[in-house]
Amino acid sequence: MNKKNKILISACLLGCKVRYDGKDNLIDSNFIHRLQQQGRLVSVCPEQEGGLPTPRHPAEIQDKFPLRITDINGEDVTPQFLSGAEKTLEIAQREGCCCALLKSRSPSCGNLEIYDGNFTGSIKAGSGATADELMRNGFPVYNERQLDQLIEFIELLDGCEPNYGRRAS
Incomplete structure (x- = not known):
């Protein structure tokens, strides 16, 4: 297998109970199962890499420039999120990852949208600390709602056309 x-994949998407509430975000996908069986997935939880415990208080991005992330009690957890982002980038580079599949809407992993910072469940366009760090360093980042795009990317990269469980159009 080509290294x-x-x-890179968010650990919660593989069923690891690393979410802020101690739960997971397991995705049931033939594509993901096949990649896992092939040893091609590198599991990571940026929040844990940054030193945050599980469970932990929910956190949301308050400001982007400069980045400020607080938990629901107002505690600044920006340093832990930045540290987790840096360590996750190091893991992706060390493991030779070609891209990342991260949890949507997370203040770490969201690639297209994030919660708006008011802890009301409202969404806005934006990306999390880890997704930003990976994208700045040239890694394509997908979320679990973009599996079809990820499948296409991997099939192009692999130079073949296996159908990894893509839904019929």
Whole structure:
């Protein structure tokens, strides 16, 4: 197997109970199962890499420039999120990952949208600390709602056309 074809993945998407509430975000996908069986997935939880415990208080991005992330009690957890982002980038580079599949809407992992910072469940366009760090360093980042795009990317990279469980159009 070509080392460059490894995929960084949020641990919660593989069923690890690392979410802020101690739960997971397991995705049931033939594509993900096959990649896992092939040893191509590199599991990581940026919040844990940054030193945050599980469970922990929910956190949301308050400001982007400069970045400020607080938990629901107002505690600034920006340093832990930045540290987790840096460590996750190091893991992706060390493991030779070609891209990342991260949890949508997370203040770490969200790649297209995040919670708006008011802890009301409202969403806004934006990306989390880890997704930003990976994208700044050239890693394509997908979320669990973009599996079809990830499948296409991996099939192009692998130079073949296996159907990894893509839904019929």
